[in-house]
Amino acid sequence: MSYKFHQFQVVGRALPTESDEQPKIYRMKLWATNEVRAKSKFWYYLRKLKKVKKSNGQMLAINEIFEKNPTTIKNYGIWLRYQSRTGYHNMYKEYRDTTLNGSIEQMYTEMASRHRVRHHCIQVIKTATIPAKLCKRESTKQFHNSKIKFPLVFKKVRPPTRKLKTTYKASRPNLFV
Amino acid sequence: MPFKRYVEIGRIALVNYGKDYGKLVVIVDVIDQNRALVDAPDMVRGQMNFKRLTLTDIKIDIKRVPNKKTLIAAMEAADVKSKWENSSWGRKLIVQKKRASLNDFDRFKVMLAKIKKAGVVRQELAKLKKETA
Numbered sequence: 294m295s296y297k298f299h300q301f302q303v304v305g306r307a308l309p310t311e312s313d314e315q316p317k318i319y320r321m322k323l324w325a326t327n328e329v330r331a332k333s334k335f336w337y338y339l340r341k342l343k344k345v346k347k348s349n350g351q352m353l354a355i356n357e358i359f360e361k362n363p364t365t366i367k368n369y370g371i372w373l374r375y376q377s378r379t380g381y382h383n384m385y386k387e388y389r390d391t392t393l394n395g396s397i398e399q400m401y402t403e404m405a406s407r408h409r410v411r412h413h414c415i416q417v418i419k420t421a422t423i424p425a426k427l428c429k430r431e432s433t434k435q436f437h438n439s440k441i442k443f444p445l446v447f448k449k450v451r452p453p454t455r456k457l458k459t460t461y462k463a464s465r466p467n468l469f470v
Numbered sequence: 471m472p473f474k475r476y477v478e479i480g481r482i483a484l485v486n487y488g489k490d491y492g493k494l495v496v497i498v499d500v501i502d503q504n505r506a507l508v509d510a511p512d513m514v515r516g517q518m519n520f521k522r523l524t525l526t527d528i529k530i531d532i533k534r535v536p537n538k539k540t541l542i543a544a545m546e547a548a549d550v551k552s553k554w555e556n557s558s559w560g561r562k563l564i565v566q567k568k569r570a571s572l573n574d575f576d577r578f579k580v581m582l583a584k585i586k587k588a589g590v591v592r593q594e595l596a597k598l599k600k601e602t603a
Contacts, residue, residue, distance in 0.1 A: 363516075364507070364514065364515040364516065365535065366499055366501050366507055366535075389501050389502045390501065390502075391501065391507070391516075391517050433502075436500055436501070436502055439479070439533075439534050440478075440479075441477075441478065441479065441500050442476045442477070442478040443476060443477055443478075444473035444475065444476050444477070445475075445477060445520055445525060446473075448524075449521050451487065451521075453486055453487055453491055454487075454491075470473065470475060470525065
């Protein structure tokens, strides 16, 4: 599974000066599509929190963080701050996914579709893996059922490879599962 | 007509699109409306969209997300392989695969066998016609 958004750990600090020989080192975990973007994002956030810019700072380390257990399902809660047409709002969203990167990608696409918020207007404040008891949204809680059972109502008929796709078919498809 | 095949933990499904096309997988857990966590003895447990799966009639008895050993044991206990290969759907797929893997000589042999079979059928039909005539 290739994900659009990768999680990076970025570590940086201001450059040492005569007045401050050992400036404080800051570490951030953030999501970006690649390393270059991650570094840029790091300076963006750090500028808003501390009096340091890329020109008087240095990057110490950047590592990609990979999912520890991509084969188990987890409930992710994501706290975000986004810019709408009228102002900034905070939001808390829940997703069920196997990896954190997958749920972040789900979040971005959902924000774009439901609220028309583009990717650069979203800031992820915090993410957490939520145990099933503490989930708030009904749409994630409905899957917390060890005896889950539902039928697939509608069968999508499609050829097994895109090469076998044709515009016209000889007969109408059977949509019953 | 009510539904007979449900998405549930332990349902065997056939992959009908993508890299694992043609594989039988077990639905081990449901992620959300569109995706399931699937597992098979010869692949890493992963997620799959329901659009890529066709449910079968076979169901095995497992708990949510078993480890590989338990899964293989449960599949052996329910005898999934033989149930699949004896079902009409499974047999059709085996025949399709065989036909696709024939070489020219095999196809020649098939042609001779078909002619022979048609000859025998026609002889029997002629006998029956003679009796009723």
